[in-house]
Amino acid sequence: MKRFAGILLAGAVFAGVVLAANALTITGAGASFPYPMYSKWFDEYHKKDTNIEINYQSIGSGGGIKQVTEGTVDFGASDGPMNDDQLKAFQEKHGFAILHFPTVLGAVVPTYNIPGVTTDLNFTPEALSGIFLGKITKWNDPAIAGANKGVNLPGNDIVVVHRSDGSGTSYIWTDYLSKISDEWKSKVNKGASVNWPVGLGGKGNEGVAGLVKQTANAVGYVELIYAIQNKMPYGTVKNSSGVFIKADLAGVTAAAAGAAKNMPDDFRVSITDAPGKAAYPISSFTWLLIPAKFSDGAKRDALKGFVKWMLADGQNYAESLSYAKLPKEVVAKEVKALDGIQ
Amino acid sequence: MSTASTTLPSAGPVVGSRSFLRRLREGDEIVRLITFLFAASVVLITLLLVFELWQGSVLARHKFGLAFFVTKVWDPNFDQFGALPFIFGTVVTSAVSLLIAVPLGIGAAIFLAELAPARVSDTLEFFIDLLAAVPSVIYGLLGFLFVVPLMRDFIQPRLKDSLGFLPFFKGPAYGIGFLTAGIVLAIMVIPYIISVSREVLLSVPRDQREAALALGSTRWESTWKVVVPFARTGIMGSIFLALARALGETMAVTMVIGNTPSISASLFSPGYSIAAVIANEFTEATGDLYPQALIELGLVLFLLTFILNGLARILILATSQRGSGMGNA
Numbered sequence: 032m033k034r035f036a037g038i039l040l041a042g043a044v045f046a047g048v049v050l051a052a053n054a055l056t057i058t059g060a061g062a063s064f065p066y067p068m069y070s071k072w073f074d075e076y077h078k079k080d081t082n083i084e085i086n087y088q089s090i091g092s093g094g095g096i097k098q099v100t101e102g103t104v105d106f107g108a109s110d111g112p113m114n115d116d117q118l119k120a121f122q123e124k125h126g127f128a129i130l131h132f133p134t135v136l137g138a139v140v141p142t143y144n145i146p147g148v149t150t151d152l153n154f155t156p157e158a159l160s161g162i163f164l165g166k167i168t169k170w171n172d173p174a175i176a177g178a179n180k181g182v183n184l185p186g187n188d189i190v191v192v193h194r195s196d197g198s199g200t201s202y203i204w205t206d207y208l209s210k211i212s213d214e215w216k217s218k219v220n221k222g223a224s225v226n227w228p229v230g231l232g233g234k235g236n237e238g239v240a241g242l243v244k245q246t247a248n249a250v251g252y253v254e255l256i257y258a259i260q261n262k263m264p265y266g267t268v269k270n271s272s273g274v275f276i277k278a279d280l281a282g283v284t285a286a287a288a289g290a291a292k293n294m295p296d297d298f299r300v301s302i303t304d305a306p307g308k309a310a311y312p313i314s315s316f317t318w319l320l321i322p323a324k325f326s327d328g329a330k331r332d333a334l335k336g337f338v339k340w341m342l343a344d345g346q347n348y349a350e351s352l353s354y355a356k357l358p359k360e361v362v363a364k365e366v367k368a369l370d371g372i373q
Numbered sequence: 374m375s376t377a378s379t380t381l382p383s384a385g386p387v388v389g390s391r392s393f394l395r396r397l398r399e400g401d402e403i404v405r406l407i408t409f410l411f412a413a414s415v416v417l418i419t420l421l422l423v424f425e426l427w428q429g430s431v432l433a434r435h436k437f438g439l440a441f442f443v444t445k446v447w448d449p450n451f452d453q454f455g456a457l458p459f460i461f462g463t464v465v466t467s468a469v470s471l472l473i474a475v476p477l478g479i480g481a482a483i484f485l486a487e488l489a490p491a492r493v494s495d496t497l498e499f500f501i502d503l504l505a506a507v508p509s510v511i512y513g514l515l516g517f518l519f520v521v522p523l524m525r526d527f528i529q530p531r532l533k534d535s536l537g538f539l540p541f542f543k544g545p546a547y548g549i550g551f552l553t554a555g556i557v558l559a560i561m562v563i564p565y566i567i568s569v570s571r572e573v574l575l576s577v578p579r580d581q582r583e584a585a586l587a588l589g590s591t592r593w594e595s596t597w598k599v600v601v602p603f604a605r606t607g608i609m610g611s612i613f614l615a616l617a618r619a620l621g622e623t624m625a626v627t628m629v630i631g632n633t634p635s636i637s638a639s640l641f642s643p644g645y646s647i648a649a650v651i652a653n654e655f656t657e658a659t660g661d662l663y664p665q666a667l668i669e670l671g672l673v674l675f676l677l678t679f680i681l682n683g684l685a686r687i688l689i690l691a692t693s694q695r696g697s698g699m700g701n702a
Contacts, residue, residue, distance in 0.1 A: 093657035195653045197653065219450065222449055225449065226446065226450065245522060
């Protein structure tokens with residue numbers, strides 16, 4: 032009996048130690064696109080301040096918005112900003128607002144597989160919208176060939192590949208298409224899942240990449256990071272200044288800088304088709320969604336501390352993981368906005 | 374079915390308080406209660422499932438009504454949701470898979486149970502059980518990396534050349550689509566059919582075979598005319614199991630079906646299944662109506678499974694009553 036009590040006591044002490052060590056666990060959920068970046072940050076931050084542990088579930092942007100609105104997580108994350116209805120729903124449920132904080136930037140690139148074509152293809156906005164609307168069906172269509180003089184494009188049917196799962200990547204891609212094509216905007220519009228006029232659906236970046244690689248004359252879209260890591264060919268896209276830009280981190284940051292001047296106070300801004308000669312047009316911020324009020328003061332201070340660190344030292348980790356850094360103007364604005372969290 | 378009829382009498386009024394107490398003391402009554410609770414939990418879970426799906430799709434059901442079943446458009450941006458292409462894809466891929474898997478599976482089971490030496494049969498059975506336990510994503514990978522290129526470069530062009538006059542084999546050969554999904558599903562469900570059918574065939578009493586042989590029938594005649602009909606109910610059971618897996622399969626199907634909500638007579642055409650669209654879109658479904666429409670699709674899949682199982686059961690009843698003395702298995 033004595034021994035039993037001893038074991039119990041030891042157990043209780045152990046549990047106490049564990050609880051004390053985990054004094055502050057912050058939970059978040061949402062976008063999967065920035066997950067590698069976030070898990071690196073949370074890990075580094077935990078090393079810096081061992082009292083704070085941030086758990087993040089990459090369940091998708093839609094899931095992140097849902098969970099943070101329900102109040103089951105402390106913060107959310109999304110590749111697309113919350114729309115007005117979602118903001119209103121949050122306000123009505125909690126009595127205070129939810130704030131957007133851009134963390135890093137990503138881009139989406141058109142990838143293709145045309146037998147015999149090894150050079151980078153140039154895509155005009157008209158060509159991309161035409162292909163994805165199903166109006167341009169052959170590779171040697173003048174809309175494509177006109178921007179690719181000297182490339183021997185075949186007269187084969189284009190096989191369009193898109194994401195089948197709801198994703199931030201599709202959101203960015205369709206957001207771009209709705210900006211450059213009125214027909215796309217009225218017929219399809221933007222969203223994580225849309226009613227694609229043509230094409231095959233692949234699950235995840237790897238599904239799209241696999242289908243494009245396997246299928247001759249296919250064209251699809253994947254995240255820039257994915258294309259770089261898997262050494263996939265991807266084309267340049269003509270930006271709003273008329274320059275063909277091959278996506279890279281500098282081009283993405285340039286798109287953000289172009290938009291930074293007119294950055295709204297709530298950071299909900301789309302930077303697809305951004306102004307600026309060097310801007311890559313299919314770029315986007317990804318956001319943390321943080322409630323404006325916390326009932327737990329310690330949690331609030333810890334999360335604010337993390338965001339401050341992320342905006343300063345944290346940004347230096349971005350490029351090694353192929354994410355584009357935030358422009359300085361945006362960082363300065365965000366540091367100010369942090370005071371809005373109470 | 375027979376278990377229900379044997380437990381019924383004991384569930385009737387207790388023969389006297391004395392015997393009830395005695396049975397309680399001896400534990401019989403306790404065991405009966407506990408096992409009854411386990412059995413009842415199955416019914417409860419089913420009802421709970423239907424209730425949750427019903428509750429969770431209330432907005433979508435009210436908005437679309439029965440039109441949900443016949444609408445072809447699935448457009449989250451414009452709040453247009455119809456289940457028809459997904460129902461079509463689910464039924465077609467399951468039908469193709471059973472068309473392939475049933476003859477192959479039953480043929481293999483007959484060989485293993487009736488013709489192969491016991492050692493060969495047992496060894497093969499080990500591999501079949503292994504195949505049945507392989508996770509579906511592995512079959513999906515096999516389908517995507519091996520079956521899809523094979524279909525696109527080899528099988529589909531040949532089918533087009535030889536049977537291209539049929540409406541089933543028209544259109545561009547992408548390699549993915551209804552046919553490929555059906556084939557991958559067939560590969561997945563064959564082990565179920567073989568394994569269960571073999572067990573059932575092996576359990577057919579020896580004297581049935583001997584009687585047939587004694588009457589002068591050949592080995593094949595005794596197998597096909599006596600043993601197989603005797604085991605028919607069990608074989609049908611294996612086909613149900615296969616059908617259930619084919620209807621609900623998600624991962625392997627989404628990797629090879631093309632994920633495009635379309636209705637086409639051509640089996641080369643890309644399609645979509647109910648389970649696949651739910652898995653693909655649910656995590657990113659926002660707003661009120663969109664997630665509810667996906668939940669309603671779940672309800673439709675449940676109904677579809679229910680109806681197809683019911684039809685198959687009626688089919689069994691009808692065929693087993695025709696034979697003599699075979700309805701008792």
